[in-house]
Amino acid sequence: VANASTPGDDTTTVVRMSAFDRLPLRRMVLVGLSVAIAVFVIWGSWKTLDAKAYSGAAWREFVILGIAQGAILALIALGYTLVYGILRMINFAHGEVFMAGAFGSYFFSAAYTRSGFMDRHPIPALLILFLTAIVTSVTVAVLLERIAYRPLRNSPRLVPLITAIGASLFLQNTARGFFGTQTRGYAKPQILAGDWTILGISIARIQVVVFVVSVVAMIVLQVFVSRTKTGKSMRAVAEDQEIASLMGIDVDRIVVTTFAIGGVLAGVAGVLFALTFEQVNFFMGVRPGIAAFTAAVLGGIGSIGGAALGGFLLGLLQSIGPALLLTGIGVPSPFQLKDVVTFAVLVLVLIFRPGGLLGAGGAEKV
């Protein structure tokens, strides 16, 4: 409101501001939006629960499925978050790193299943699968950093992002060319078929394994980052690259290490994903990649705990959300819209709390 000029003072220019700029329109829109969302969520859930569309056992299934998928999302999300923390860039091709891991282990899995080694010695076989997936993913991630990202370290922000999109497309179609377009079955060992009864609830074995392996991987990562010298260097580089390099930290080496750690987690996630869905194809990295990025943003990108939390939350939202919100209001086949829920969550988080749940709460302007 700038026309507070005294009469007769002709040196003051009157700045006219339109109603659009003056009104706290943005706030009004945001409040309206959040009320609308709240009403929609309550109404949709009420209708669904009222109609008793799903049994109690079905809801329990949804929750368990959500946690298992959330664990995989969290592992991928950690790769996004680590790289973002250090380079402030979205490694768009991380979904393809995940895909590469799954594919790398596929060939061993197929060979072992054929020879019967998988069922005779499932534990060593699974360990080898994880190992090959990790090696493949790490190789791809490190090459990606070396060839595509390092030359652009100091470019304007859009440049590495466009490069990352290109790299993602390139890796995807390389896999398509190398391994073909067809989806391949990924057999899981007999030992992982069937259920285990835990606390009176019967849970698919594979889901238990997914959960345990992911949580162990996350704990190892947390210890690594907070205790080891390399981990401390990573945090220093994330804080300030220039000062870190002045303190004798080899920034290039730390960046490579970060990509490699992201690759390890993506490789583990790749095997878990392939064992869960029992298939691999060249396109499998795209949707989980975007979902995992959403999870990272939801938890607060750059924060390790945030990525883990975001992963589990988003997994739950994806498995419960469509059923709970959309079934009651008469949307047919609500699970087709699973990813719509993902993206809606992403947009809403960025609007209301761009820093994420564990982040700085919007203080960091994104």
Added chain:
Amino acid sequence: MTVGRLVRTGLVGGIAVLFVAMTGLLAKVAEINLIGTQITGARVLLAIAPFVAAYVAVRPRVVAGRLEEASSSSAAMSGAVAGLAAGGLVAAALVFTDRYGIERVREIFIQVDPQLLEIVGFVQSVAVGALILAAGGALLGAAGGAFRTMRPPWRRPIGTAVGVTLLAGLLQRIIPISLVQLGIKADWLYSPATDGLTWLGAFLILVGSLGCSWLWARRGKAARDTVRTIVREQPSARIIVLIVASGVVATIPLLLGAVISEVLGTVMVFMLLGLGLNIVVGYAGLLDLGYVAFFGFGAYAMALLTGGTLNTTTGSAAPAFGMDLNFYVAIPIVMLLAAGVGLLIGAPVLRLRGDYLAIVTLGLGEMVSILISSTWLKPLVGGPQGMRNVTDAEIVGFSFRDPQHFFYLALVFVLLAVFVSWRLANSRIGRAWNAMREDEQVADAMGISTTRFKLLAFATGGAVGSVGGALFAVKIGSLTPQSFEIIVSITALAVVVLGGMGSIPGVVVGALVLIGLPGLLREFEEFRLLIYGAALVSIMILRPQGLVPNIRRSRELQEEDVSQDKWAEELAAETGVAAPIGPAGEGSG
């Protein structure tokens, strides 16, 4: 020049060959006869690798502040080493595959089949093939090294002539057809048996382009200046140029025939998408990865407004909402609605910048693709089966469905979009966008309402993109969700990026290269996305300003590069005195 470095460069060339072989591209291009039956696309690829590796390996380098340039003979030697490494790697892979068992390799890399080995081994036994690869690699490497040290007045025309000849061989689907349409019998140039150039034709083109290129190097600049002065000073000359140019453009579809016009139609649809995205990304600096939303919206809105019907298993059904408007009435409505969608998409993401914006728009674009194929919206847009009976934009009985007619309709809209983009670029709005792109906070401080201009960019870009969608709907007449996936967004982005962000001629070139070439060379069709990905990465690393850069934008992108060497180079260019350092060997000769 250390041997290690030469070998490394050569190995990179060899890896590139193995890569194209394993993705299946090599086997595909082996079907293209460029010259006779001897020079096929695959053989050119096999030959290019050691040549280019050697060419790159022996480039002059700055060592300890001095420009180190190899003599011809030593460059040839070094090149041979690099070429041998490249050819040797491929040969080794060939022998390995044969020894290890092709079936076992094939379990992983499905493209490795006996046919591929035949192509790589020149239809000889494996041992002979490997020998040819290694020896040929060394020879080509030596040639590449020697070629690098050749003086520019010779090197450039030779390079151009070879390039033009190969390109002429590659364009075997366009040139002969146009010649026939012009009434020229071209059997002596393009053999009907192999589709490619005949040896005589190749020789003539080589000599002809060599001559032209040589002449151009000598007199080109003077000739161009003369033409420019005439055009500038004589208004009548300008009109003549304009008439000739529009005459040429108007006869393109008649000259090229239906098949190529079909491809051109797609090119122009993507030109529209590129122009729209260029406003958002190039002018305003907002990376929108959900541009397919506008494309899909335009197409489906056009279908619904002009009486399109839903595809069902039993036939067709009326959509839940539909009108029966004329195309020319519907198009402004579609544009207005799309601008509204642009505002809707833009509004929530206003505060976001850079990469976050990209991901959110990506998500919104994905939402659109999921929604149009969902069961939920099936009564409106037909779900996976899609829609048909979209208008053909007929005007007094003249239908535009025919590819040769569609060209003109698309041309009108492309010209309009070019005009709008061009006027916007230097208007007050365009300058505000520039300011915002370069530094949002400063622009804000200078009194630019970033909110308003961001929304304006989304709305304008959305409106232009929706025209692309609407024309696409007219062109193919029926819609399925497969045409509206994320890949459209990425293709449009690649078009903008390849040409140069913020550059209108860049978009035109980008669309012609990225959509036109793969459309004409059907062998490349399934490798299109692979090539787009590689193009995006390499453009961003090697030439971020694009092929036809926008001057202001390129300055901004290169800011970091202006170092002392750059300054020395510029000084050398101005004064004609070679700079003490830097790769100034080009001009000194």
